[in-house]
Amino acid sequence: MFERLFKLSEHNTTIRTELVAGVTTFLTMSYIIFVNPDILSTTGMDRDAIFVATCLAAALGSIIMALVANWPIGMAPGMGLNAFFAFTVVAALGFTWQQALGAVFISGLIFLFLTVTGIRSWLIQGIPHSLRSAIATGIGLFLGIIALKNAGIVVDNPATLVGLGSLRATGPLLAIFGFFVIAVLDALKVRGAILIGILAVTVLSWVTGVSQFQGVVSMPPSMAPTFLQLDIVGALHGGLVHVILVFVLVEVFDATGTLIGVAKRANLIQEGKPSRLGRALLADSTAIVAGSLMGTSSTTAYVESASGVQAGGRTGLTALVIAILFLASLFLSPLAGSVPTYATAPALLYVAGLMMRELTEVDWDDLTEAAPAALTALAMPFTYSIANGLAFGFISYVVLKAFTGKWRAIHPATLIVAVLFVIRFAFFAE
Template identity: 45%
Template sequence: MLEKIFKLSENKTDVKTEVLAGITTFMTMAYILAVNPSILSAAGMDSGAVFTATALAAFVGTLLMAVLANYPFALAPGMGLNAYFAYTVVIGMGYSWEYALTAVFAEGIIFILLSVTNVREAIFNAIPKNLKSAVSVGIGLFIAFVGLQNAHIVMGGATLVELFSVDGYNKLNGVNATMNDVGITVLLAIIGILITGWLVVKNVKGNILWGILITWAIGIVCQFVGIYVPNAEVGCFSLLPDFSHGLSIPSIAPIFCKLQFKGIFTLDFVVILCAFLFVDLFDTIGTLVGVSSKAGMLDKEGKLPKIKGALLADALATTAGAVLGTSTTTTFVESASGVSEGGRTGLTAVTTAILFGLALFLSPIFLAIPSFATAPALIIVGLYMMTNITNIDFDDLSEAIPCYVCIIAMPFFYSISEGISMGIITYVVLNLLTGKAKEKKLSLLMYILAILFVLKYAFL
């Protein structure tokens, strides 16, 4: 039956290979179950409910990929987009998380329409290649900065940002932290970065997840021997999982279907929506094409067969994820790990989806993982995203300068959308002023976006 459904022989694979590939994919992206609740809880969302929504969104999205495209790609709430959701839209711009979820929902609906009509591919092609790479690099820097902050390795100070010190931390936050609470977590985070980096260099399967778990385990040992002392007043809690309620699934009720449609007909909402739209657009198609090329799944023209089904699965997953209560669900680049193990069909995706479903019963473990253990994951994921800088043409300064503006704006202005908008404005204006706009055949979409973003700065 599996042969008939997934066409295993036609894709030169078998059940054992597909199942092992699915397990590998899950291992490499399961870290999202710990990281996503940590990030979205900063926006005021219930971390237990976010855990459930994350697992369900990954389960639904990955199954949709298997059904609609028969591809070995897995989906889950995406890194970068969750940071934009929490730190830019909610914390930075002051909107409620319900409002942000509505933007994600609207993005999903638009993506469904674009995927069905093939417009999504056309939009992707309209954005300059170098600028696409710059967006990824900027998000990588932004995520790394968030990781450093979550671990308290860097904090506010006289120079705006400075290295952690106990005295500086206490002065900044008005608390009485010591080396036995906040201080030791900073050291553990640094150790975690080194451990995760070593695992990545050694190409250990599930390296990011293992990095999180090992760092957490070292923290637990420190708690047992008294080096780490929980102190709720400074946000340092016990590192031990709470199994008092058994292996029950946290209720999704606090965030389920909490969409807020009031105030969506504003320029601000359009800007937020566009940021979600384009970051997800670049991320998804880039991931699909990149992973597929490594697996030799592209056709003679370099196109991905059944890409419409894959894009539709991604769009439906985003919409479902917003209703469930999580940020944009997208295709994970970690799918490459399963593909490298021989995964070629939807059976790999089904295996990964089932494991995300089973993970729902392990919430006490994932929710007990502290921010100092997940911070190294953010920093390493930032590294992966920054590798796209090699795809930017720095020989052409009319390309390099807008990309540079886009990249530095994200961490310095603490906003992914500011980076995108400033990058697009700079690209259009610079090429117009230098007379290169016709030569580069700037799309109408680029002009429209540039005008919209200029209006945003003029009137907001």
């Protein structure tokens, strides 16, 4: 059956290899079952329901990837977009979480349309490489300031806007310890370093009384508080138009870049040979729609899947193993509820640092490339908005290229996005 479904011999792999690869990838990305509820619950959403939605969305997305694309790539609610959902759309802009879920649903439908029609490929080809790198970097910086704030290391300061919190307090000390645990273990190539770091800080927080141990295993809680609670009509509100645009843009760049990068590492995309990239793109766009119905932010392909590829994963059997393990995680809701913010903050901070390595891909010798990239990355944390970072980057790119005589370098896709952001600033007040 496995041979017929996944063509194992054709990909020069075995069931055992695929099982090991699936477990490896799951360990590296399973931190999301603790981090995602922590972030999205700040909107007023039920934490237990988000936990279930996270596990189910990850399982469903991975199953679709396994059976439709036959690629060894795990899916789950994406880092960055969950922060945008919670801290920008709901906290800063004042929309309800139901409207935000509606925006995710609509962005998923648009994403699906762009994929099926081939427009997605046109967009990817048209967006400057430097801006793509800057978007990943900016999201990393955005996650970084959220992590430092959650850890109590960065605090509000009326005189300087931000300041250093007390490093003698238990919370910040636990977060610092967690960061070093994750970084050291990852440097030593220990599988599941982020998950181990989260659990280590959680146990210490129980010992020190920062949080309470609520158990490990129980029957899954109800998903009713978030299931089908999206407000699609409310998401069509004028002020959410640019939010949907941001969701679509980040989903396009993040998911596509991850899929291509991991697939190339697995030698699944070869020049001149047919690949299943189209099916993989269809799988991740379908997962976004399904995830929004369950009650979580955008589901996407995980770059951590590269760890499973490194372990030998080459087919959808790896993704199927990941899906099964996420389903098994449904019974760990008490443990997820026992994880304090101080335990997830170092994981966020570490992921933020990894995302910033994209800065090396920017052409710093060309000011018309470097300046928009820098604006994109800097505006996200300093305006507390991924949307603003994208807007600053695209608009400045078009302006600088046009006024330095390099207007031929402006792809129609870039120009369209820049114009849409100008319209947003001109007519849609936040």
